[in-house]
Structure formats: C-alpha cells, structure tokens
Amino acid sequence: MPRWAIIFIGVLIVVDQAVKQLMLSMVFDPPRIVEVTGFFNLVPVWNSGVSFGLFGDSDTSRWILVGLALAIVVVLLIWLVRAGNGMVVFALTLVVGGALSNVVDRVVYGAVIDFVDIHAFGFHWPAFNVADSTIVLGTAMLLYDSLFGSPRAIN
DSSP: OOHHHHHHHHHHHHHHHHHHHHIIIIISSSOOOEEOSSSEEEEEEEEOSSGGGTTOSSHHHHHHHHHHHHHHHHHHHHHHHHOOOHHHHHHHHHHHHHHHHHHHHHHHHSSEEEEEEEEETTEEOOOBOHHHHHHHHHHHHHHHHHHHSOOOOOO
C-alpha cells in the first residue's frame, strides 16, 4: 500500500470530523435548518442506522454496525495492499477514509451526523455528510474501473 494512501485516509478522517464539529458547534447550536439555496439545506440529522436509518433502533445494532464496518474496512485494506491500479488505490482510499470517519461518529456519539440536504423537482435525497460523499465517489470509481478499466488476467 502506498504511503500516500495511509496519509490520505488520515486526512479524510480529520477533515470529515472537523467539518462535522464545525457544523455541530457553529451551525447547529441550537439545532435548526439552514436554507442555503432553493435545493440545498444544512440540517442536523443523527443517523443511528445505515442508509435511510435502517437497523438503528438499539445500542446493540450500533456496535454490530461498528463491527461490520470495521470488518469491511479490513477487507478493503487487503484489497488496497494488493491493488496495482492507481485509480483503484485512490478509490479504495476514499471508501476506507469515509467508512472509518463514520465509525468514529458511531463510537463517539452512537450515531453518524449527517447535514447535507439536497432536494429538487419533488425529489428529496436523505441527508448525508462528507464521509458519505467520499464513500459514494470511491464506490463509483471502483464500479467505473470494473466496467471500463483495462482488462486484467484472471489467475
């Protein structure tokens, strides 16, 4: 695994946690909705589950989700060590950094703080955060590479 990948994972965690702390202390104290544009709001949402708040109804599920996320991160780190493609390494770095930052939220707060609220044309996307964005971007890059990347030999 390239040294820059480890550093970048750390930077992603620090940046995401700093943005979340800024939102909590300066924007959402007291909790409120901040309308930025007609389609973009800042809104504090504590997500104790996974996507759309699923499976977040108990303290037991909190620790199950932490364990599951850490197990997935271990698998992704093994993939990261073995990856030879620069785009795959970068994509995995984005996913791991975002996942670990959300794990920090679950351990510290018992839930992940989401705050980006996008809505347009009658559609409303669930609130998300910087870490969620890096996870989605990294996953999209992995999907792109698997569909359109250079063919690799199967061993």
